[in-house]
Amino acid sequence: MTMVFGVPLQALLGQLLVGLINGSFYALLSLGLAIIFGLLRIINFAHGAQYMLGAFVAYLLLAYAGIGYWGALILAPLIVGLAGAAIERLALSRLYDLDPLYGLLFTFGLALAIEGSFRYVYGSAGQPYAVPQALTGARNLGFMVLPNYRGWVVVASLAICVATWLAIEKTKFGAYLRAATENPTLVRAFGVNVPLLLTFTYGLGAALAGLAGVMAAPIYQVSPLMGSNIIIVVFAVVVVGGMGSILGAVVTGYMLGLCEGLTKVFYPEASNIVIFVIMAIVLLIRPAGLFGRTA
Amino acid sequence: QVSDNKVKIGILNDQSGVYADFGGKWSYEAAKMAVEDFGGKVLDMPIEVVTADHQNKPDIASNIARQWYDTGQVDAIMELTTSSVALAVQGLSKEKKKINLVTGAATTELTGKQCSPYGFHWAYDTNALAVGTGGALVKAGGDSWFFLTADYAFGYSLEAQTTKFLTSNGGKVVGSVRHPLSNADFSSFLLQAQSSGAKVIGLANAGLDTANAIKQASEFGIVAGGQRLAALLFTLAEVHGLGLEAAQGLSLTEGFYWDRDDASRAFGKRFFERTKRMPNMIQAGTYSGVTHYLKAIARAGTDDTEKVAEAMRAMPVDDVFAKGGIVAKNGRMIHDMYLMEVKKPEESKQPWDYFKVLATVPGDQAYIKPSESGCPLAQ
């Protein structure tokens, strides 16, 4: 058996794959966060709550409307996205002229309120949500047994990240978005309804978080606490990637997932700190983050 | 001889935070049930139950406890979920010469170095969980273990105590891995556990961490592959939240199960009618603790702390929760524990029909001998 630093190669490959799966969630979440930050200059502290909301909506759809995973995959992000759009219209749009810190503080309060409400109604132990029938079972890859659902998560999240990236980099709508990031006033002067675009963008970011939530529901316990635990790590991902850089967020998401996976093999005690350590090092060497534009 | 002409019990626990499902507002319900069952009066004085949500903050808990004792005419505080709160309130109760009875927290410190003459620890502790799950499971054939341990003091002590019992019963530990607290993804650790070939994977963690580990173990087909999962701290409420599909085959230890005998079934049914859920050991333990406290007042003929505490120790505990339970000098209520296995979905005949009792662990084996607990009162 081939060994790498005292760990069998096969096991290592398995762990790398697992890291990639984790990275998929980081990437999906940081993608939404980066889009919101890139255009709205708002650190969306409620992103974790919106992720949780996605998972909960999926659960509620199943429990009360009998709508299963595949339906939820479409509906839940839509619902979370619409809720996000409403929040943007009602509240966030009033904060754009102020210091960006107020956006951070508002979404912080929002996160507390959403999570608190769900904890109040549903407790914190969580709700059951099973892997969809079509994706149960596992496949032997030789070096590890990969549950089919995990395979789906990697493929789907990669597809979504690429699709979102393409939509933003290659379409007319994306061109509006990118242009509005640079100079919203001028884009408005060209006749584009930028306020609507902003509302849509926040909705899109929230929907991406919701989508990640639905995808997480069969793997992670659907609990009101699921978002607050992951959000800080995702912040670190976005800071390392370079705030506002969409590509940076996605690439860093996968990369840090892998780093974390490796740490779990070689020094598991540090696996929750490793991301912050990387962040500190990156900030020392490249204050703007790995993919950040301005120095 | 009752102070302020009434007996007032405070139920202080987490009702909105991470441990809200452990005992939560349902422990308050259980306490009220106990008072009603007792007849609402003791020594002809009315009994009152108050409650507060400490939000998992020891300072809020300590503040409320002080106010209750000093100005709120509260005679005893019970439940006390999470160890930092339980220890803080026990310290305070000792200073104020008031009774506190812990059902929600697990740490053996409560009846160890930090024990109090007026402090009681009722439903379970880490040692009992370790003996129940570790010791009894080895006897049932699960003799090689791999631990998934939460990387902080609570996890270490669960792991260490379990290890002690399983090795003394002829089992061995083939490996262990420490995972960060609030770790969402366990697949990496589960892969390591899987390839270790251990017969039992012990989950030395709590709450959402345990739930996630179990859910993901089922996804990776660990139980289906012949390995056994043993959760060291997990209750009925959490199995309910996980669903049988994911939880089937899991072993765990509780001090109570509603479907054990006729008395517990009757109690469970009444509790369910009030709360739409079956009681776990913390809620049933709170019922038992309140009842025992009231009995002790009746026996002592006063609510004077010293005398009531003495009476509580003097009487055996015989109720729906415990049969022949003994209250030791260090405050530990010693009673039987049950090693359970979670049923397969097809075995479950009705809602909340989740457990099979695999083994009963006698109280004197489950709990640390008072003389060895490190509590000065029991030397």
Added chain:
Amino acid sequence: MTDAALAPAAGRSKGRGVALIAVGLVLLAVAPFVVYPIFVMKLLCFALFAAAFNLLLGYAGLLSFGHAAFFGGAAYFTAHAVKEWGLTPELGVLVGVAGASALGLAVGFLAIRRQGIYFAMITLALAQMFFFFCLQAKFTHGEDGIQGVPRGHLFGVIDLNQPLAMYGFVAVVFLAGMVAIHRITESPFGMILKSIRENERRATSLGISVGSYKLAAFVMSAALAGLAGATKALVFQFATLTDVGWQMSGEVILMTLLGGIGTMIGPVVGAAIVTALENYLATSDFPPTIVIGVAFMLCVLAFRRGVVGELLATRWGKRLAGRGED
């Protein structure tokens, strides 16, 4: 050129300031006999914590999302020093403050490299690292926390187990902390801080090493937050993880925001409201997190100046502050 002619407004507000301070002192003296003393002590600790936080946000313009690390960290250091090393309370508090300052130096050194939201994120992440450290370090006893910390005898003579003695000690620490904060903000150094907040590039061009001043302010704020945390450890006789978590960092922001950023009494008022609210909510039917979350949102949307700020903005408030006449 007489000074009086230069700053007439300052002269007027000075008289009122003295009156306000007198009222505050009387309140402080009466409080333990009216309100529950332990609650007042807790409030004073949080008020000092919020004021220390405000020193950074309100006067240097830096939003730290990791201040709980200094508050809770100091609580641990003090608890350990008093319980395990048997130090007297005043030395224990000193150990806590020193620890918080050292921590502040390390966090500040990394964080001041960026501004605005970036600064907030970095402090958050670093504080989170410290949280994990506290979770795992042996001396903190994990989730049990350090319990049963003796209050001991102040300078070896005054028994702090006497509630009034303890109250007196906390009140003196609070006053000393507030005086220090007032002194710092109203000092030549404070003036430089203000100028940096107003226009960093301009300050640099005047030869001010912006980074060192920010770092100094950061360390001072951390030290004072540590003073509050250390005192709290003695009041409650324990130090636990709740005080180092990011929720606590959020709470201190809420206190400051609610009371009024950049004012001297704002954080004190905010701390009083939040602590009272938490205490009240504990026994009410309202879930605390929801109420606090909604309070946050309302503050940001509707009263960004906070209670004190909004009051000062009224005519009566302007008069009180001595600015009404101009």
Added chain:
Amino acid sequence: MTMDAPGSEIVLSCRGLRKDFAGFTAVNDVDLDLRHGEIHAMIGPNGAGKTTVFNLLTKFLQPTKGRITLLGQDITKTSPSKVARMGLARSFQISATFPHLTVLENVRVALQRPNGLAHQFWRPMSALDRLNARALELIELVGLKDARNRPAADLSYGRKRALEIATTLALDPKALLLDEPMAGMGHEDVAVVSAIVRDVARTRAVLMVEHNLKVVADLCDRVTVLQRGEILVSGDYATVSRDERVRVAYLGAGHD
């Protein structure tokens, strides 16, 4: 003001100064010498790189290439605040005051550090009162005496520029870099500021960017024309304004 060195002494100079921004060269191969007692103007079309040169000289930007010396010391790698402490002061093109501080406080902030009153956090604010006399002198010089207790934000644009000059002068610098000091000022103000600049320049080296050519012609001993980051021509005003390239690039064909 004690220094009375001969007018030929070079205070600030740079050689081969270059600044690249992501694939674009904003300043290229610029050599400048600022002499004691001389007013040096830098003119050129918008975007020619004038402000960038200012930022490079004051170290707000790090040059890609080139060497800068101040009073004979190499400052190519020095921090901006250190450079300011060594005696190089500047004003900003976009007016830079401390908006919520009063006029007096604005000037006093500049006086604090040279007088050792910057880091005392233990002393009361009244410790700064001894700076008031000097601060007021400067405020009077630029005609802001009546506004001394008003926040800088309340001042009109032109008066903010005046305040900025007073603040800059408070540092008593050896070299003074003024970025469009007259921009946004009325005619009389231009005259006042011109007089101030002429006065302070007697004992200092001054470099100014100015679009008001009348001011340049009246005030400046030497003019450097910058275009696309490079020096087009340098010399006295008459020479420069006669240069055909300058007329095309900057003065425009309509200029006589």
Added chain:
Amino acid sequence: MTEAPLAPPPSNSTLQPSSRGTKPVAQALLKVRGLNAWYGESHALHGVDLDVASGETVTLLGRNGVGKTTTLRAIMGILPKRTGSVRLNGREMIGTPLHKVAAAGLGFVPEERGIFASLTVEENLTLPPVVAAGGFTVEELYALFPNLKERRRSAGTQLSGGEQQMLAIARVLRTGVTLLLLDEPTEGLAPVIVDRIGEIILEMKRRGMTVLLVEQNFRFASRVADRFYVMDHGQIVDGFAAAELPDRMDRLKEALGV
């Protein structure tokens, strides 16, 4: 020194107040009256009045900082605060949301060009939505500016200054707006490009477009403009037709500080 920078033009100015104001123009496409504008608390425009007739090219002259750019921005509505009246085809534009202004027929080429760095040349070119028929097609524009076609795949800001200016103008020509606001289109450009831009403006005029131009390059302006306005201190201080230009040359030179 006086507090108010709002003082009227100094009396020693050669431009007498009597010459102020505008000659009424038959069926003005754009009618601006009493336009005031502010940047934060600084008051930049003090009651600008001007008219532009359909099909006309009008040039706004004035020294640096007198408010020419601000006038264009205020007409467009991309300032935080403005008051007065801006009528386009009789329709009041003050109060119209900014993103509806383009549809009303106004196109804007900003002084700083506003090329988007994260968009390619072609994306930049096709960014503004088409608001009316009659604009140039992308092919026509590429024919007009071959440099752009050559570099259509490069990032917008990799272009040279001159090319960026072409792109900024071309971008608006596609949308079919009737009135074009051009802010210093020749700034920093080589003479040959200035000539090209002059030709383009003349071509636009032939196609019936209306142009309001801000220009420092007087020679260039005199080649394309039908009428002139002169600004000082945030006000229009003079206005005349191209034919009157030779008579006014001396006074202008002084007013413009050249």
